[in-house]
Amino acid sequence: MSTSSPRLLVTGANGQLGRLVIQQLLTRVPASQIVASVRNVEKSAAVLPAGIELRQADYGDEASWDAALQGIDRVLLISSSEIGSRVAQHGNVIRAAVRAGVQLIAYTSLLHADESPLGLALEHLATEGLLKESGVPFVLLRNGWYTENNLMGIGDALGRGVLVGASGEGRFASASRADYAAAAAAVLAAADSPAGKVYELAGDGAYTRAELAQEVARQAGKPLVYQDMPEAAYRYLLVSVGLPAPVAEMLADSDAGAARGGLFDDARQLSALIGRPTTPLAASVAEALKA
Numbered sequence: 462m463s464t465s466s467p468r469l470l471v472t473g474a475n476g477q478l479g480r481l482v483i484q485q486l487l488t489r490v491p492a493s494q495i496v497a498s499v500r501n502v503e504k505s506a507a508v509l510p511a512g513i514e515l516r517q518a519d520y521g522d523e524a525s526w527d528a529a530l531q532g533i534d535r536v537l538l539i540s541s542s543e544i545g546s547r548v549a550q551h552g553n554v555i556r557a558a559v560r561a562g563v564q565l566i567a568y569t570s571l572l573h574a575d576e577s578p579l580g581l582a583l584e585h586l587a588t589e590g591l592l593k594e595s596g597v598p599f600v601l602l603r604n605g606w607y608t609e610n611n612l613m614g615i616g617d618a619l620g621r622g623v624l625v626g627a628s629g630e631g632r633f634a635s636a637s638r639a640d641y642a643a644a645a646a647a648v649l650a651a652a653d654s655p656a657g658k659v660y661e662l663a664g665d666g667a668y669t670r671a672e673l674a675q676e677v678a679r680q681a682g683k684p685l686v687y688q689d690m691p692e693a694a695y696r697y698l699l700v701s702v703g704l705p706a707p708v709a710e711m712l713a714d715s716d717a718g719a720a721r722g723g724l725f726d727d728a729r730q731l732s733a734l735i736g737r738p739t740t741p742l743a744a745s746v747a748e749a750l751k752a
């Protein structure tokens with residue numbers, strides 16, 4: 462590997478996080494160093510910046526990664542969105558990375574995955590185990606909650622005057638996707654290899670769902686209160702409004718985990734890594750209300 466110009470590949474590069482990572486990488490390295498792996502090259506070419514090499518690969522197709530990873534030095538393995546299939550899919554990428562001689566894998570795991578009360582942690586921990594067994598040098602980006610997750614459906618909540626959840630008094634030390642993308646780009650493009658490091662990444666500030674409702678109400682100029690629900694009732698409500706059962710289960714379980722402190726961290730490793738404060742809640746709320 463050339464230490465001055467390693468080739469960097471971002472998996473799932475046309476997803477919400479992947480596109481932001483590509484944008485951030487372009488502020489650090491030339492486009493010629495960046496490769497984006499996507500399921501559909503033709504469709505992705507319309508949403509990714511010109512000058513980025515696109516390679517076809519599918520998390521579910523191990524063979525597709527052999528070609529995609531040829532000549533690649535460092536990989537950002539963005540976790541799959543397919544709950545229940547993640548470990549197998551991540552394993553496909555990791556095994557191909559071994560065959561291709563990849564020098565570093567950075568993996569987007571979950572905040573404090575090794576002690577998290579969230580069910581989401583299980584697949585992330587299993588993937589971390591695969592990385593340890595693989596022999597490929599790796600770094601863990603243990604991402605906390607995206608603020609955008611807590612702002613989904615905020616318009617509907619304002620219409621009802623009620624924001625619902627099951628997080629109780631749990632505090633979310635969330636940050637924006639752009640913040641996490643900046644961290645991933647910083648690690649992937651670092652001059653020195655960050656292999657062996659574990660970053661617990663979370664926002665500088667924290668808030669309860671009740672405080673979130675207050676901030677939304679303040680900016681929108683409309684009443685909004687938080688209504689806490691039992692986990693099972695919240696899960697049922699999410700399914701009743703059309704969410705797939707696995708997604709509803711994940712969101713309800715994550716809220717219950719947040720109530721037990723699973724999405725709080727005050728070490729500020731994220732802002733230290735990106736060299737600036739994380740995006741304030743008020744700014745994320747303002748952006749959501751514009752949308």
